[in-house]
Amino acid sequence: MTAGAASLLFLAVVALLLMAYWAVSVSAHRARLDHLDVRVHVNGIRGKSSVTRLVAGVLREGGFVTVAKTTGSAARVIERRGTETPIARRGAATINEQIDVVAEHVGPGVEALVIECMAVRPLYQQYSQEYMVRSDVTVITNVREDHQEEMGETLEQIADSLSLTIPRNGVVITAEDRPHLRDRLRARAEERGSRLVYADPGGIDDEDMRGFDYLQFKENVAIGLAVARLLGIDRRVALRGMWKSVPDVGVVRLRWYDVLGKRILWIPMFAANDRESVVLTFDTLRAHFPPGAPVIGILNNRRDRGRRAELFAQMVPTDLSAHLDHVITFGAYEEQVGRTIVELGYPADRVHFLGDTVQPSLDRILSTIAGLVDGPEGVLVGMVNIHTEQAELLIEHFEHLRGAEHRSELDESRDPRRMPGGTRRLRRAGAHVAGRPGGRDSGRHAGGGVHRKEPPASA
Numbered sequence: 454m455t456a457g458a459a460s461l462l463f464l465a466v467v468a469l470l471l472m473a474y475w476a477v478s479v480s481a482h483r484a485r486l487d488h489l490d491v492r493v494h495v496n497g498i499r500g501k502s503s504v505t506r507l508v509a510g511v512l513r514e515g516g517f518v519t520v521a522k523t524t525g526s527a528a529r530v531i532e533r534r535g536t537e538t539p540i541a542r543r544g545a546a547t548i549n550e551q552i553d554v555v556a557e558h559v560g561p562g563v564e565a566l567v568i569e570c571m572a573v574r575p576l577y578q579q580y581s582q583e584y585m586v587r588s589d590v591t592v593i594t595n596v597r598e599d600h601q602e603e604m605g606e607t608l609e610q611i612a613d614s615l616s617l618t619i620p621r622n623g624v625v626i627t628a629e630d631r632p633h634l635r636d637r638l639r640a641r642a643e644e645r646g647s648r649l650v651y652a653d654p655g656g657i658d659d660e661d662m663r664g665f666d667y668l669q670f671k672e673n674v675a676i677g678l679a680v681a682r683l684l685g686i687d688r689r690v691a692l693r694g695m696w697k698s699v700p701d702v703g704v705v706r707l708r709w710y711d712v713l714g715k716r717i718l719w720i721p722m723f724a725a726n727d728r729e730s731v732v733l734t735f736d737t738l739r740a741h742f743p744p745g746a747p748v749i750g751i752l753n754n755r756r757d758r759g760r761r762a763e764l765f766a767q768m769v770p771t772d773l774s775a776h777l778d779h780v781i782t783f784g785a786y787e788e789q790v791g792r793t794i795v796e797l798g799y800p801a802d803r804v805h806f807l808g809d810t811v812q813p814s815l816d817r818i819l820s821t822i823a824g825l826v827d828g829p830e831g832v833l834v835g836m837v838n839i840h841t842e843q844a845e846l847l848i849e850h851f852e853h854l855r856g857a858e859h860r861s862e863l864d865e866s867r868d869p870r871r872m873p874g875g876t877r878r879l880r881r882a883g884a885h886v887a888g889r890p891g892g893r894d895s896g897r898h899a900g901g902g903v904h905r906k907e908p909p910a911s912a
Contacts, residue, residue, distance in 0.1 A: 481556070482552055482555060482556065482585075483587070485555050485556070485559045485560075486555065486559070486566075486586070486587050488559075488561075488563075489559065489563065489564060489565060489566050490517065490564045490565060491512065491517060491564065491565040491566070491589060491590070491684065492565070492566050492568075492586060492587060492588040492589050492590070493508055493512075493565070493566070493567040493568070493588055493589075493590045493591070493592065493680065494568060494570060494581075494582060494586045494588035494590070494591045494592070494618055494620075495508065495567065495568065495569045495570060495591075495592045495594070496570040496578070496591060496592065496593050496594070496615050496618045497592065497593045497594030497595050497596070497615060497627075498594070498595055498596060498597035498598075498599050498600075498611070498615075498727065498730075499594060499595055499597055499599075499725065499727065499729075499730045500594040500595065500670065500672070500673050501523075501524070501569045501570065501594055502523040502524065502569055502701040503669070503670075503673050503700065503701055503704065504592055504594050504673050504676050504677070505521055505522070505523050505567050505568070505569045506521065506523065506531070506698045506699065506700065506701060507673055507674065507676070507677040507695045507698055508521075508567050508592065508676065508677055508680050509521035509531055509565075509567040509698065510535075510677070510694035510695045510696075510697055510698030511677045511678075511680055511681050511686060511690075511691040511694045511695060512565045512567065512680070512684070512686075512694070513533075513535060513694055514686075514690050514691065514693055514694025514697065515681065515684065515686035515687075515690055515691065515694065516686075517564045517565040517684075518533045518562055518563050518564045518565065519531075519533060519563070519564070519565040519566070519567065520532060520533060520558045520559055520563050520565070520566055520567075521566070521567040521568065522540075522551070522554045522558075522566075522567075522568045522569060523569045523701060524569045524570075524571050527539065527701075527702040528540035528542070528550075530554055530557075530558055531699075532558070533562075533563060535697070535698075535699070537699065540554075547571075548571045548572050548577055548580070548581055548585065550571065551568060551571060551581065551585045551586065552585060554568070555585075566586075568586055568588075570582075570586075570618055572618075573600050573603045573604065574603045574604075575603070575604065575613075575614045575617055578614060578615070578617040578618050579617040579618070581618065582617065582618040582619070582620065586618075587620070588618075588620050588623065589620060589623045589624070590620070590623060590624045590625075590626065590680065590683065591618050591619050591620050591623065591624070591625045591626070592625070592626045592627070592676055592680075593615050593616075593618070593619075593625060593626075593627045593629065593638060594627070594628060594629075594672070594673070594676065595627070595628060595629045595630075595672070596608050596611055596612045596615065596629050596631075596634045596638075597611075597727045597728075597729050597730060598611070598727055598728065598729070599611075599726070599727045608631075608634060609634070609637060612629075612634050612637045612638055612641075613637070613641065615638075616637075616638060616641035616642070619638075619641055619642050619645050619647055620645065620647055621645045621646055621647065622645070622646040622647060623645075623647045624647060624648055624649075624650060624683060625638065625642045625647055625648075625649050625650070626649075626650045626651075626652055626676055626679045626680065626683075627649065627650075627651065627652065627676075628651075628652040628653075628654060628672035628673070628675055628676050630654075630672075635649070635651060650679050650683070652672070652675035652676040652678070652679040653675055654670075654671035654672045654674075654675045656675060656678070657671040657674050657675050657678070661674060661692060662674065664692065664693075664695070664696030665695075665696060665700075666706075667700045667704045667705065667706045668704065668705035668706065668707065668734070668737065668738070669700075670733075670737070674692075674695060677691060677694075677695050678691055678692075701724075704724070705720060705721065705722050705724070705725075705734065705738075706720075706721070707719075707720055707738075707741055708851070708855070710851055710854050711854075712819055712822055712823050712826075713819055713820060713823035714823065715822075715823045715826045715829065715830070715831055716829055716830045716831075717822065717823075717826070717830070717831050717832070717833050718741070718742070718743070718746070718830070718831070718832045718833065719833050719835075719851055720738065720832065720833065720834045720835070721835045721848065722734060722834050722835055722836050723753060723835050723836065723837065723838060723839040723844070724839070725836070726761055726836070726837055726838065727764075728764065728768055728772065731765075731768065731772075731773070731836065732768075732772050732773075735773065735776045738834075739776070742832050743830045743832070745828065746826075746828065746830040746831050746832055747778040747779065747825060747826055747827065747828070747831050747832070748776055748777055748778050748779075748831070748832040748834065749777070749778065749779045749780070749781060749822060749825055749826075749831060749832065749833050749834070750769070750773065750776075750777040750779070750780050750781070750834045750836055751780075751781045751782075751783055751833065751834065751835045751836060751844070751847075752765050752766070752769070752780060752781070752782050752783065752790060752836055752837050753783040753784055753835055753836060753837045753838050753839070753841050753843070753844045754782065754783065754784040754785050754786045754787075754790060754808070754837055754838065754841070755784055755785065755837075755838045755840065755841060756784070756785040756786075758837070758838055759785075759786060761837055761838065762785065762786040762789070762790055762837070763786075763789075763790075763793070765790070765836060765837050766789070766790040766791075766793035766794050767793060767797060769794045769797075769799055770794055770797035770798045770799040771797060774798075774799055777834075778803065778825075779803045779804075779805065779825045780794065780799070780803060780804050780805065781805045781806075781807050781821065781822075782804070782805070782806050782807065782808050783807060783808045783841050783843040783844050784808045784809060784838070784841035784842075784843065784844070785808065785809055785841075787806045787808045787809065787810045787811075788810065791804050791806065805821060805825070807821060807843060808841070808843055809841075809842075812842075813843065815846045815847070815850055818843060818846065818847060819850070835847075835848075
């Protein structure tokens with residue numbers, strides 16, 4: 454045999470081995486998914502991480518042994534007891550991460566999977582649904598203008614891209630409130646033999662929202678209740694599960710701090726970065742602003758997010774001028790952003806540069822904020838992106854001020870008060886068995902599985 458022929462034979466053998474390994478991996482992945490009673494794939498533009506957590510809370514409190522996975526501001530796996538594990542990545546995030554999560558966390562005893570869609574490009578969204586998740590229920594939270602480079606320039610095109618994660622012969626749930634976009638989603642669902650369920654936020658009252666200790670939206674809660682109705686979970690149980698769920702690290706929480714003698718309400722709204730979500734959030738927050746207190750908005754612009762910088766520069770004078778008394782710029786694009794804001798009619802003396810062109814210290818940032826508050830109280834709102842040098846200085850400062858009050862989301866997830874009742878009972882039972890002579894952990898029974906006389910209805 455010649456050297457060339459031997460090389461070709463070696464390559465052919467390697468290729469066959471790789472194909473065999475891939476076939477075995479795909480078969481094992483599908484078997485894990487098929488074992489589940491419920492698979493929920495959460496897609497949309499805004500609120501995916503929050504909805505993933507809320508839906509997992511509904512299922513867990515409703516008696517399903519549930520694993521969830523969020524991408525969000527910080528990727529997490531939420532285990533069957535509600536405790537969270539960060540996802541460690543060696544490089545850039547890829548959608549293959551979904552397969553790894555299923556392989557590691559979906560085993561015997563797990564009955565439901567709620568997983569946030571990682572894909573943006575239409576082809577990857579379709580692949581994610583049809584091969585990685587194969588959901589019975591898909592949630593499309595809403596249709597907003599974002600990721601236009603990958604998903605299309607118009608809302609209709611974005612809706613079509615999101616529709617690629619609609620299951621075949623399943624259910625799609627959405628809180629999208631514009632009838633023409635909802636009808637478009639319904640048409641795409643019917644093409645796949647699925648039906649659309651509208652999660653109407655009009656059915657959520659203020660009392661339903663009082664159990665949240667952070668800013669939550671009725672649209673998200675409506676989706677959680679729609680999933681509950683689909684699976685026969687009592688409304689009160691579903692709400693209790695959502696109240697217990699730990700919020701995403703990027704959630705908007707309202708806290709007061711002292712800044713050089715001024716009482717400042719700090720609102721880190723960095724995760725909302727499209728026009729509609731920001732305007733909606735400001736409209737919701739307005740009731741929390743102290744009367745007469747000046748509102749200062751921070752535009753935190755990353756170098757690799759130039760389109761967002763331009764969007765927010767236009768939004769300040771056109772959509773937010775009634776809300777913002779002053780604007781501070783962090784990060785990149787300060788001169789361009791400032792010029793756009795002023796050219797569109799926002800007063801130049803209310804725009805303050807504290808980003809890369811200035812490289813300010815923390816003391817200068819704090820003194821500028823305090824100086825813009827002419828009374829005893831003010832409101833400070835962070836927007837656009839999370840990570841810039843100046844924003845991280847400010848965030849770290851506020852977290853330090855919280856001191857002993859500060860609890861990470863991982864700590865909160867381990868709080869027994871947030872665990873479902875069934876989990877607490879199983880923990881006690883497991884401890885009792887382990888304390889007997891010869892007792893041991895019996896796997897699923899002591900590890901968080903919930904057992905019912907009859908299994909819940911499948912989606």
